[in-house]
Amino acid sequence: QYHFVSLNSGPDVSGTHEGLGLTNSQISFLTSDLSSNAGKTFIVFLHHPVFYDSKSTISQNKDAFINACKNYNVKMVLSGHVHGSSVYDSNGNKKYGEVSSFTGPIFLTTVNIGNAFRDDSSLGYRIVQMNGANVNYYTYDEDNDGTRNAYAPIPYNLLNISYSSRTTSSGNSYSAVINNNLNEDLTLRVHFEVEVLLPGLDYNPNGGTKLFTTRNFEENKEHVFVSTFVGKRSSKTVELVPAVSSIPDLSCAVSGSTSGSVGTSASFTVTVKTTEAVSQSFRVSLFDVYKQLEIDYKEIPALGKDSQQTLTLTWTPQNAGYTQFSIVVDSMGVISEPNEWNNLVYIEYESLISGNLRPTADAGNAITGKEDKIVHFYGLGNDSDGNIVRYEWDFDGDGTFDYVGNSGIVDYIYDYTGNYTAKLRVYDDKGARGEDTVSVRIIPMRNDGYLIKTVAELMADPQKYEGMAIMLYSVIVVDPKNYNRDAPDPNRYTELDVADSMQGVRMTVFLYAQTNRLSSVNVGMKVDARGQFSLYYTKWELKISSNTGDYLREASETTGVPNVNAGSDKKGKVGVAIIFNGSAWDDDGYITKYEWDYDNDGRWDFTNPLTAYSEHEYDKKGIYTAILRATDDEGNSAKGSITVTIEDAKKVDGYGWTLYVLIGIAVAIVIFVIIGYIMGKKQVR
Missing domain, CATH: 2.60.40 (Immunoglobulin-like)
Structure with missing residues (x-):
């Protein structure tokens, strides 16, 4: 088994071809790496040679490197840099024969290979043939005289x-x-x-x-x-x-429980099938995907044509949580097959602590949002016998969880319109998990009525769009007089040839820059006699690319300001909290700030970036106008209002004076009874 080590011999020393050499940390790394891989055949390579001449070898830590190569039986040290070939032993003696002519590490330097544009036979490479730990040769018989030369390169061509x-x-x-x-x-x-x-x-x-x-x-x-x-x-x-083909195609099917208790053995039943006879033994393995560790395996000695064999792989979880497993047939790769994918099955296993209750997740209500705009997610978790310690969101339902954190309230931006199913996972402090999903509808950025058109579709039926508002992506600005110094690529443009039917068409367009920020420039369209059209502004000449992938979008009218609903009118009492639960939305963006002025005095008493929900206590009775103001991502704001009626806390609605009269009568009766009793006592005396 071979072990390769690459080292950095540093830059050339200023004004010379000598390498700066090896740092102390590299020498420490080398000795540690070689000692921890004892028994392997070591091959080290670095750019500058250790031996060649004093002007071209490494400078720093040269002796320390040579000693490390000797002490750990490095087989070869390969280098280049000098564009020449040489062979040295570890004592710096130049050698001309094969490895059998000396012992110890071989220090080989080889010429540069050049490239395919240089037909130079002096450039080339070296072939080193090894048999296990033994080097057979590193030389070449360049003149075919039967003698191998250690300094002759093998021509690349x-x-x-x-x-x-x-x-x-x-x-x-x-x-x-x-x-x-x-x-x-x-x-x-x-x-x-x-x-x-x-x-x-x-x-x-x-x-x-x-x-x-x-x-x-x-x-x-x-x-x-x-x-x-x-x-x-x-x-x-x-x-x-x-x-x-007579090559076997192995496949597998797996069954078994996907959850169990910590400390209890879990078993997976694997059925292996083959289309052709398999004569050699192969392994079926259970791997922990995250740890990249083989947990269990079984050997199948052979399988006949169109046959199958069933086996069991086991694992005992030691901790609560989730483990991703893969079951792999022929995990050592000894059998060549036409299809390797059906050799693999993934399993997720849940390990539970006995008696622990699973947490619950709440992904919230259905969401409608806009492409390229922030969408708010309000995910909640509850654990009746513990705490929620982790939240995960898969926003687009692709199986990859895009967010992991300690809160389920997060923001996400969708790049494309469409319908998505977002999944929320919550984990408790004992490793159990709960899940919930929410449907997400992402509509075009400005409103539902948009039609997306390409340049080619515009050219095919230009009259259809006359007078409409259009947003153009990636418009190239031509500004020969440099009126606009911020225009992108002011000296480059591409004309678009269009049909004669384009002549006379007038459109209003919004220039949409590559930064996806809407420019305030309104431009028109004109067509010349050649059938070429350009977008224009009073001081600019604007032209769009003829690339049929450029997108144009038909725009509907929008107000540009948020829609505000302050809620219903309120009634309450002095010193008792009133709940304000207004709402707001934005057709072409999203809400960034909610504000309440509870008494219409011009001061905003409440501010929150996420919600208009708030509570307030009034200290005087009266009739108040409460104002809700919402601000969107473009700085536009709108207001809504409700009427709040506050009564004195001593008054009970509809029965106040009646109650006071009844209480007065009761007090008077008590007084008369007491006086009568006292007078009666005096008469007795």
Whole structure:
């Protein structure tokens, strides 16, 4: 097993070709890394050579590096920088033979490879052949005289490969022609990138042995790797031909509980199937996805054609919470298959503490918002036997939770119109989870009646939009007289050729800049005799790109100010709190501030960025006008009002004076009774 270490030999010392060398921290890292990987074959590479001449080698910590390579049995140190080739032992002695001529680390320096635009045979590379921990050779017989030279580079332009394809009834076949003009026999690994074949077909190589296959499902491409031998100064053709597949395709199905108690073993039943016979043993594994740890596995020694086998994988949770598992068939990758995706199943397992009650989540009521504008979410959680410790929101229902925090009240901006299902998750202090969803409708930025049109659609029927308000994205401003110094790209524009039917059309447009902020500039449209049109302003000439992907949006009329509902009129008493629950909304944006003036004295007694809900106590009776003011994201504001009637706290509605009379009569009766009693006592005496 090989272990590669890359080090930074620093910049050139000023005015020289000498490398600054290795820092103390790099030497510490190197010794620590090598000691922790004992038993492996070490190969170290860095830019500047350790040995070459005094003007081109590393300066700082050179001896410390050499000693570390000796002490930890580094096999080779590879470097470049000098555009020349050399071989040294660890004592700085120049060597000319193979590795067998000396012991200890090999310090190899190799010329630069150049590039395909320089046909220079003095440029090249070095082939190092190893057999386990042993270096077989690093030299090349450049003149074909039977003697290998340690200082001769392998010219980069003497080994070439070209690819071609042809169509067959089963699909495309692919060929690779290898021209080996080197004085070297080579065993090469040839890489083909090919189209994925239909089910039941596979590529068979002619002229080589297939090593393995990988697939890129997003691009519908298959990568096939073939090993082939090419003798020195000869050519070889390797061909991939579609053929009926006899390669097994493994798949699996999983069953079992997805929740259980902490400390109790959980089991997953896995059924593995194959389409073709599998003669070698393969592993089925249970992985903890987040920890990247194999929890359990079983070996299947073999499977017959169209057969299946069932096994059980187990795991015992130690802590409450959620664990993401993957069950993978052939987890060691010993079997080449046409489809690897059906080897994989994901499972989420919930570990619960016995007796803990699950928390509840409340994602709120259905929401309607605008694209590119803030949407407010009011998520709540409740745990009857503990506390909520974490909130998560998946705003667009794609399975990825976009927000994690300690509050469910958050804001989000949607880029596109549409209907979404947002999911709220809440977690309690014992790891249990509750979920709820809320429907979200995102409408165009200004109002529901918008029609989205492209430039091409505008050109097809221009008269349809005459007199309408249009918003244009990415308009290029042409300002030859530099009236507007802030205009983007003032010297560039693109004319748009349109049909003759565009002539005479007049529109009012709002210029919409790339920063997505609405300009205050109103511009018109004109068409010249050539059928070219431009947008214009008194001092500007504006032209739009002919890219058919440019968007235009038909705009409806909007007031630009919020809509305010202060609620219903109120009645109350002195010293008793009155609840004010007004509301507001904005057709082309969102509300940023709510304010209440409870007594219409010109002073705003209440301010809140999120809600108009408030409470207030009046200290005098009377009839008041309460004003609610709402301000939107563009600074526009509007007001609403209600009437508040406050009565004295001693008065009881509808029965006040009657009660006072009754109380007076009762008091008088008591007084007469007391006087009569006293007078009676005196007469007795």
